[in-house]
Amino acid sequence: MKAIGADKSFNLEDGNLFYEFAVDTPKPEQYELLVRVETISVNPVDTKIRKTEVEQAPRILGFDAVGVVEAVGDGVSHFDIGDEVFYSGSPKYQGSNQSYQIVDERLVAKKPKNISNVDAASLPLTGLTAYETLFDVFKISFNPEENKGKSILIINGAGGVGSIATQIAKHYGLHVITTASREETHQWSKDMGADIVLNHKNDLAEEFKKYEISEVDYIFCTFDTDMYYEKMIELVKPRGMIATIVAFKNKQDLNLLKPKSITFTHEFMSSRPIHETEDMQIHRDYLTDISEKIEAGIYKPTVNEVVDGLTVETLYDAHVKLENQSMIGKLVIKL
């Protein structure tokens, strides 16, 4: 079977070091599924991992995948051969940039029946990141009524995570404020359900005044945490919560959290799969909820660009686009 990988870390300026190679199709064991990958999406984290040291070459990148179960391990109880599934997987396995992939069934759910593979591929990693941030970190209620009156600021509302996080937060009863700057990202974020879209070219405290927003309960940062660290502390309520998914470039002063007793979390969607926590099946639960909400017409996919054919070139081009940081919604590649 075919895979695309690289033997060492590389920057885009180094040229395209991805190459295509053949590997034996692996056999699933215990809780594992073998999935024939049909569609993938590319995420910012793929570009970050590409630049980290390769432990075992060649390394195959890729999280999100949609495909069909081709074989199952002995311990598998939730899936059968032929099931259409979607997932974001685990860094402990080779990624989804290949035609067949092994994935742990605890990280997988059935694909929503009413949407295409392309649409489904846009959802797992960003959806899981948003679910973990909202439910595990901020501990918002699964009962939307109990979240009424609470507010969230999502920095970079039109990005991949921002787009789905906006929909989830809105559905679960939060007042959702996002940021964007261009006309098209502003409109995109509105379409995702944002109540208010601030212009992040302006000072956000000024934007809060302009829209008569008082401090918010939660802030979810999906862009340049260093730049927003002190501003978020200014804009969150006393005893409020801040989460980021973007690593810092610099050390920070944690004492700034003290006057308001602020809680800060570095959300990382792979923490459960990497540590194989006892509760890692929560990824299946969250993906199942996403699937049901999609089938009920509550959430919509966040695809903004579709590429035909996974090749060394299309993958490299996707990485270029993602690193550009101007991506609206998600980029999906059909195998």
Place this chain on the structure above:
Amino acid sequence: MKAIGADKSFNLEDGNLFYEFAVDTPKPEQYELLVRVETISVNPVDTKIRKTEVEQAPRILGFDAVGVVEAVGDGVSHFDIGDEVFYSGSPKYQGSNQSYQIVDERLVAKKPKNISNVDAASLPLTGLTAYETLFDVFKISFNPEENKGKSILIINGAGGVGSIATQIAKHYGLHVITTASREETHQWSKDMGADIVLNHKNDLAEEFKKYEISEVDYIFCTFDTDMYYEKMIELVKPRGMIATIVAFKNKQDLNLLKPKSITFTHEFMSSRPIHETEDMQIHRDYLTDISEKIEAGIYKPTVNEVVDGLTVETLYDAHVKLENQSMIGKLVIKL
């Protein structure tokens, strides 16, 4: 009436800059109580504030107080003249190192009936800090059954906050691991209800191995956060929570929180009173719960040293002892 204060910030080496002076007894307004202060306790935070700039001289320090309500504002609904109360108060008012003090009724509860003023004075600030950390930050359940199987590490279990936090965590169903080093602090922490007391002179990861402790759900740091920052990240579970009440000396790398998606909070008991949050009456609720648990024999006071008479000298001596950082439990002064 008599008060003890200082006109400027000072270090202990500067000598004793506290002095006694007379002030008019203030009149309570709206939600305020005027309390005749009978007993106080001294906390590490008093010594820290003593070293910060004085905004309006003379500054009267002191949080914890036990006393009798002498007058009430028009909006007061929970207290009558003559009620015996205990509280930790707010930095927005002058402190408890005086014979009469104004305090907001939302921060006050009735003193436990079955213990002395001395014993009661040991509880408010440390109790509130522990309640906020356990219930607001870690969000443990008020139903002990739901906390079963969860574990907490309390660094410096024999300190003022550690002593009451141990009792509360134990009562609410957590498995409580503390640290101490001297024989007497080890025994004190055991007496407070610790299941296991580690020796913090040794590497805590080694101590975890020795006692066959796996990673814990929660870590509460009440001593030298810089020293324990990386160690706590090592010892907490994936998606675990860390809180501290001790300010950092240095900036820290927040990316270290990422691999396990760790949540970090700088707990600060004064954040609600300072910001006069809508929910600041939760301090009354927490103190009421503490009072009831004391009356039911569930918690016990944490007094370890009693001083007779609040004078310029006894207050200075108390600050010396607190800054020494070898304090076991609490130091209380009878006016």
